[in-house]
Amino acid sequence: MNKKFRSFMNNRKLCKSSYVDDGRHTLWELYKRFLKLEDGWSREVIYWQKSEIGDFPVLLFKTKKKGPALWVLSGIHGEEPAGPNALYENVHLLQSLKNENIPMVFIPMCNPLGYFRNWRYPNEYRDYQKGTSVGDSEHLLFNEDYHPRRIMPACDEADQLTKAVLKNINPRPPILSMDFHEDEDSRGSNTFSYIYSQGKMGVADPIAKMVVEILSGHDVLLQTNGVTRFGDTIVDGIVNASKDGSIDELLASNVIYKNNSMILKHPAKTVIVVETPSVGVPLEKRVMAHSEIIHHLEMFFHMAHEGY
Numbered sequence: 001m002n003k004k005f006r007s008f009m010n011n012r013k014l015c016k017s018s019y020v021d022d023g024r025h026t027l028w029e030l031y032k033r034f035l036k037l038e039d040g041w042s043r044e045v046i047y048w049q050k051s052e053i054g055d056f057p058v059l060l061f062k063t064k065k066k067g068p069a070l071w072v073l074s075g076i077h078g079e080e081p082a083g084p085n086a087l088y089e090n091v092h093l094l095q096s097l098k099n100e101n102i103p104m105v106f107i108p109m110c111n112p113l114g115y116f117r118n119w120r121y122p123n124e125y126r127d128y129q130k131g132t133s134v135g136d137s138e139h140l141l142f143n144e145d146y147h148p149r150r151i152m153p154a155c156d157e158a159d160q161l162t163k164a165v166l167k168n169i170n171p172r173p174p175i176l177s178m179d180f181h182e183d184e185d186s187r188g189s190n191t192f193s194y195i196y197s198q199g200k201m202g203v204a205d206p207i208a209k210m211v212v213e214i215l216s217g218h219d220v221l222l223q224t225n226g227v228t229r230f231g232d233t234i235v236d237g238i239v240n241a242s243k244d245g246s247i248d249e250l251l252a253s254n255v256i257y258k259n260n261s262m263i264l265k266h267p268a269k270t271v272i273v274v275e276t277p278s279v280g281v282p283l284e285k286r287v288m289a290h291s292e293i294i295h296h297l298e299m300f301f302h303m304a305h306e307g308y
């Protein structure tokens with residue numbers, strides 16, 4: 001890694017001020033652990049998040065092996081620490097997936113500045129009307145009139161993250177993408193969540209159904225039916241919010257908007273967004289639920305690869 005990254009890692013003062021009140025590991029512990037992925041991997045800083053408190057690097061790891069791949073993303077929202085912390089606990093499993101010759105792309109902390117401050121967005125604590133998501137992909141996705149939903153990327157991070165994703169799709173096309181989140185809707189009195197399945201099978205995806213089973217087995221309370229606050233239908237704890245403008249929609253999409261035209265793109269077969277309620281459940285328990293999903297990634301990958 002370059003000099004700027006090394007001096008970031010040596011910044012003790014910044015290191016000590018990382019948010020830890022909910023029991024999450026510090027940002028530095030996460031970086032140190034993920035950097036253990038060396039043998040058989042290449043890694044790069046895909047962008048620096050700039051802020052008045054410092055610049056934060058976003059790392060992308062990929063196996064040297066190419067081909068139909070497993071993609072793992074987490075940390076898009078900074079106040080959702082269970083995914084990054086479960087990946088921290090289970091880095092050895094990613095290493096063993098690599099040893100099984102499974103091609104992978106791994107972006108464990110898409111919004112390190114948010115994680116560091118416990119802010120949902122890089123520019124905003126929680127307010128979704130003011131905040132810009134690092135995963136926003138609307139500048140590449142179409143509305144019903146075949147125009148992009150947004151003229152410009154929502155923020156610099158969204159521009160850089162979507163570029164990194166598109167650059168890595170051809171050598172390692174995702175057949176399974178797992179994006180670890182927690183549920184913002186759970187704040188306040190609602191302690192129920194649901195997962196998203198944006199691949200071609202939507203709510204009927206067998207991997208999505210198994211993820212629901214795993215979460216239920218960990219006492220994660222799921223809303224099994226009805227509608228989300230965005231009006232999407234929930235079927236057995238699974239939502240297919242196919243038009244939410246997220247990086248997950250981008251991964252699942254078979255077309256994108258680029259240079260004023262529609263370009264075909266490899267659509268990921270199964271795209272899951274894992275969610276756990278983040279209020280009323282200790283972080284340790286949420287991490288255990290996410291960890292069990294990580295333990296199933298090898299099986300899920302083979303399911304996606306061998307067909308359903």
Ligand SMILES: [Zn+2]
Nearest residue numbers: 077080181182
């Ligand atoms: Zn989230």
